[in-house]
Amino acid sequence: MRALMAGLILGAVMVAAVAWDALRAVRSPLEPPTTPTVLMLAPGTGWHALVAQLERDGWLSHPRDALYLRAYGRMLPESRTMKAGEYRIREPLSPRALLDLLISGDVIEYALTLIEGWRLRDALAAIRGHEAVAQSLPQDDAAAMARIAEVLDIDAGSPEGWLLPETYHFPRGTSDVELLKRAHTAMRGALEEAWAARRDELPLADPYELLIMASIVEKETGAPEERGRVAGVFTRRLERGMRLQTDPTVLYGRDPARSGRLLRRDLTTDTPYNTYTRHGLPPTPICLPGRASLHAAAQPADGSALYFVSRNDGTHKFSDTLAEHNRAVDRFQRGLP
Template identity: 60%
Template sequence: MRALKLLFVLALLCVGAIATDGWRALNQSITPPQLPATFELERGQSWQAFVRRMRDQGWLEHSRDAFYLRAWGRLDGQARRIHSGEYRLDEAVTLSELMDMLVAGRVVQYDITFIEGWRLSEALEALRRHEAVRHTLPESAGEADAALRDALEIDAESAEGWFLPETYRFPRGTADLSILKRAHAAMQRALSDAWDARRDDLPIDSPAELLTLASIVEKETGAVAERARVAGVFKRRLDRGMRLQTDPTVLYGRDPERSGRLRRVDLVTDTPYNTYTRGGLPPTPICLPGRAALNATAQPAEGTALYFVSRNDGTHVFSDTLIEHNRAVDRYQRGGGQ
């Protein structure tokens, strides 16, 4: 009996010693070979394989650390709750803190910014260049456009314009389509808000037309204070049955083999996007308009101006008559005046 008691006491002491040693190990700081450091927990990777790789790469200094981390993950059930992905350490952490990070899924976040006024092709190129994005869309712009319209159920001739230019954050390995799906949903919300707040007398019949006109406003001016004034000019032109006569639409629709500044031949060459030769709106947006352009187009400024021309400093001169406009063109465009 005394021998059994002794064995029981010894067993308790051993268990206690192991528990104490394990507790110390799990709360001991580990330091990667260098900081900051990143590591990846691959989708479908077993907990044992992950711990082994951490040990082989020098993250776990002692084999006992690997033993306790592997055992803790299994016994506590946390290994079943960890999230795959890429993680980053900027400072030393304990094994316990490392496990908390994996269970919480605090993966590295990347970002991509779609700029107001970009064409969809530029957004697609930015996605293709981003090293953390998983590429699933066709490289051909036309095929990518068709794939987006099909996947996102965009009922339009083109997916151009249907993505809100903002910054989007995502973990490594996110598909390009997934990011564009978020941008499309954001544009739908922004467009709906602008449409609901629109003036009653707008000469447009649908949110899609508002999006198209907003894309023209976006390309015509980067000056926030001018957007509503530019939108007002286009509203009055549409009200009167005048052609919009806006250069950005001509640039968008001209032969892609042509480059450089607009020439007279571009202005007289008829295309669906040439607002000098055709009345009304072009068939699709010409860029990704931002919230400010959407709101300005929905609530254009009052006024009497029917024309505007660039001062070459980011702002414009607005004119009520063609005679005044031609004078402004002579001063700021043909004559290069100040």
């Protein structure tokens, strides 16, 4: 009888010791090898796999803690709702606090900025060069452009211009296609907004022509206060049947093997983008226009100017007549008095 009682007492003590040890394991902070540190939770990782990852990476103080934590996770249905991603761990966390963090989805986010005036190829290069983006597009530029047009469902002949220049935040592992879709959706929204607020009797047939006009405005001036005036010049030229005669379109349509400044032969070589030899808008946008250029194209400033020339300081001299414009060219481009 005494032996039985002794055995029962010993068993109870052992159970209590195990329970106490398990309680210690689930209440004590997990100790990452260094803090702060980054915990990467891969897609599809469950609680048991996470515990194995923590054990492998040296987060657990005792070998038996993995057993306790696996059992602990089985008692918590919410452990099945963890969200994949990178998490910044700034201090040791209890298992419960770690689980709460992984459920929250408060992952580390990265930023990618698309710049106003970039061509689509520039945006693609930035996406390809970002270390947190999962790459899926073909490496060949022509094949990549065709794939972009396909995934964005663009039937305008070219995906140029269809991304809104902004800063986009995203977690590691976001695909290049996901980013492109976000920027494209943002551009469609901004373009619809600008088109809905357009000036009456604007000489543009549809939102796509507005996008083309905005891309020209974007490339013609970096001075925010001039966008509306530049748009006004091109709008009046369209209304009067004049050629736009804008250098950025010629540059866009020039032989890609050529580089450097425009030459006289560039202005006389006919291409679909040469607005010196052809009337109307070019067939596609020539860059990614920002919201301000979309607004300017939709609501060009009133005025009578039909010409402008660079002052070589980021601004332009606007003129109403060709004679006045030629004098401005002599002064600002040729250095004549």
